[in-house]
Amino acid sequence: MTVHSSDIDGGTSGGERTGALADIGVIGGSGFYSFLDDVTEVTVETPYGPPSDSLFIGEVAGRRVAFLPRHGRSHHLPPHRINYRANLWALASVGVTQVLGPCAVGGLRAEYGPGTLLVPDQLVDRTKSRVQSFYDGEPLPDGTVSNVVHMTFADPYCPAGRAVAVKTAAAGGWEAVDGGTLVVIEGPRFSTRAESVWHASQGWSVVGMTGHPEAVLARELGLCYTSLTLVTDLDAGAETGDGVSHEEVLKVFAANVGRLRTVLFDVVGALPAAQDRECLCTRALDGLDTGLAAPSRTS
Numbered sequence: 001m002t003v004h005s006s007d008i009d010g011g012t013s014g015g016e017r018t019g020a021l022a023d024i025g026v027i028g029g030s031g032f033y034s035f036l037d038d039v040t041e042v043t044v045e046t047p048y049g050p051p052s053d054s055l056f057i058g059e060v061a062g063r064r065v066a067f068l069p070r071h072g073r074s075h076h077l078p079p080h081r082i083n084y085r086a087n088l089w090a091l092a093s094v095g096v097t098q099v100l101g102p103c104a105v106g107g108l109r110a111e112y113g114p115g116t117l118l119v120p121d122q123l124v125d126r127t128k129s130r131v132q133s134f135y136d137g138e139p140l141p142d143g144t145v146s147n148v149v150h151m152t153f154a155d156p157y158c159p160a161g162r163a164v165a166v167k168t169a170a171a172g173g174w175e176a177v178d179g180g181t182l183v184v185i186e187g188p189r190f191s192t193r194a195e196s197v198w199h200a201s202q203g204w205s206v207v208g209m210t211g212h213p214e215a216v217l218a219r220e221l222g223l224c225y226t227s228l229t230l231v232t233d234l235d236a237g238a239e240t241g242d243g244v245s246h247e248e249v250l251k252v253f254a255a256n257v258g259r260l261r262t263v264l265f266d267v268v269g270a271l272p273a274a275q276d277r278e279c280l281c282t283r284a285l286d287g288l289d290t291g292l293a294a295p296s297r298t299s
Ligand SMILES: [Zn+2]
Pocket: 158, 159, 160, 161, 223, 224, 225, 277, 279, 280, 281, 282
């Protein structure tokens, strides 16, 4: 199935989208959806180029969920080469209104050791090369040009989604750290010891490579975005060993992916219905004239 989302046929209201294939999006690897019984692979085209992969749409807890492997199904895309705009646009174009973004991070405090689940409420952008707006004034393939838009982003994550994530994780026996600052670095290398010490000294909590610009692009489309970070290592400045290794990160992530999936699916079931959302994300575009139409699909 191929879905074209390049047609412009409505306003950027962030409101009801008819014919939705899914209303919740999960940006995460195949470990989250590969065992679902009935998954439909949907290829989506966007005005920003191809997303990381197809969307894999299935049912979880009675909700339609679109899974998108952030790094591609064969994990070939490093964090700085992910087409974040295409990913968020693709999810929105199939009807997604709420996005969950699980990711692996390094802990910047000794108490946030491997296996810690932290639901951040703030982020710091230390990336360098990533396009982080749909409203950058560049013409789209159809000639449409966005207006200049300055998005309110004081609180980067959906407060409703965060509350559901923290409460649901605790109910499932995994007490999450409620709040904290995710600093997102460019990667793909890990931090130097000096960078890590500096990050920690700023009071930031965890460090990752993919949390930005996902959250702001979701906000620019009026979508809810909730980050669930899994600590896979203590970052270089918070431990005295040789520093973070990719192998160590993969090992800890693999050991925790099962329970992270369980929490994610519980959160999916507990999120409000699309029409019941009352959070600030739904009002992100109020009063703004973006010049672009909402992501939509035509087949
Ligand atoms: Zn929200």
